[in-house]
Amino acid sequence: MLRVLIAEDEDIIRKGLVYTTDWLSMDCVVVAEAANGQEGLEKILECRPDVVIADICMPFLDGIEMIKRAAETVHFKSILLTSYADFEYARRAIDARVCEYLLKPVDEDQLAEIMRKLGEEIASSRQVEKVMEQAELDGGNMNLEYFMQLDLSENQYVSRAIGQIRERFGEKLSIESISEEMGVSASYLSRKFKEVTGQTFLDFLNKYRVQQAIVMLNAQKYRISEISEACGFTDYKHFCAVFKKYTLKSPTKFVKGV
Structure with missing residues (x-):
């Protein structure tokens, strides 16, 4: 209620x-x-x-x-x-x-x-939070909401990079392509991203993609292969491996609730 x-x-x-x-x-x-x-x-x-x-x-x-x-x-x-x-x-x-x-x-x-x-x-957000909390209890680190909502005024490059992840997670995305769009070096953006979030750009991106995949899985409207592609994974097996890395379950087991 x-x-x-x-x-x-x-x-x-x-x-x-x-x-x-x-x-x-x-x-x-x-x-x-x-x-x-x-x-x-x-x-x-x-x-x-x-x-x-x-x-x-x-x-x-x-x-x-x-x-x-x-x-x-x-x-x-x-x-x-x-x-x-x-x-x-x-x-x-x-x-x-x-x-x-x-x-x-x-x-x-x-x-x-x-x-x-x-x-x-x-309801979908609560399910995501539950999965993230369980993953954290079991040794993972999936809580990205703090950084997603943070006004990173001290480093606008990091803020913009996080915004790109939110808006374009379903596309082919890399630290190199984003840094080129911003006019800064990939090494600088990578270093600053790790300083602010405590995570690498790729780790952050993959975690956000997994969160969005959970939302789509909960909707029960899409095949797992469709979700993999929609969340930016070009290889289905890679998607399954990344999903299991952060949630400790395969997408199939997650859907079945086991």
């Missing part, structure tokens, strides 16, 4: 969402509500919800700034309530990694569809 927090300064709208929406049918429960952005921030940190639904314009902190600050500490999906078709709001929301938008008044069918989608994403 998803834990939902609603931050909305208009009392009638907030109460309407909390008390008249059929949350149980969406497999959700409202764990907290807030009447302004500052209260919302405090309750997010306290309750650690799975999904935050927030109005854009609120006293003390607007919805986007509230989400940005809270996301530094808590992982959650976010939905913005808005009556505005304003590019500046959209740009700031992209920076804050807002997941979805809902126009007021809220359409419950649309809300239900969004919650279904977010629920699937959260």
Whole structure:
């Protein structure tokens, strides 16, 4: 069941969402509500919800700034309530990694569809986290989220390289090709990447590819060979070897849950 927090300064709208929406049918429960952005921030940190639904314009902190600050500490999906078709709001929301938008008044069918989608994403993420945690307990090191979300302002080359991994993991990617695009030497980028992340570029890339492969395996829509190719592995056997290296299971055993 998803834990939902609603931050909305208009009392009638907030109460309407909390008390008249059929949350149980969406497999959700409202764990907290807030009447302004500052209260919302405090309750997010306290309750650690799975999904935050927030109005854009609120006293003390607007919805986007509230989400940005809270996301530094808590992982959650976010939905913005808005009556505005304003590019500046959209740009700031992209920076804050807002997941979805809902126009007021809220359409419950649309809300239900969004919650279904977010629920699937959260379930998949939790499965990835579980596999990563188990791999770490057994001697691996799969936790990349810290670096994926880090603002590496001290070394923009490393930050850009991590961004390339996130966006292009399914392509043929190498430290040499990325360093050439940046106009720096491969040896410099390789050294800085290891200094910041504690891992080589190839190790980081392969771990991220395995994480994405787990998401696709959980979807149960693709053959393992298709996932191998989609995640940037040109050789199926190599994909299986890399997958087992970091998860301690072959892709086939992972699918079977053994």
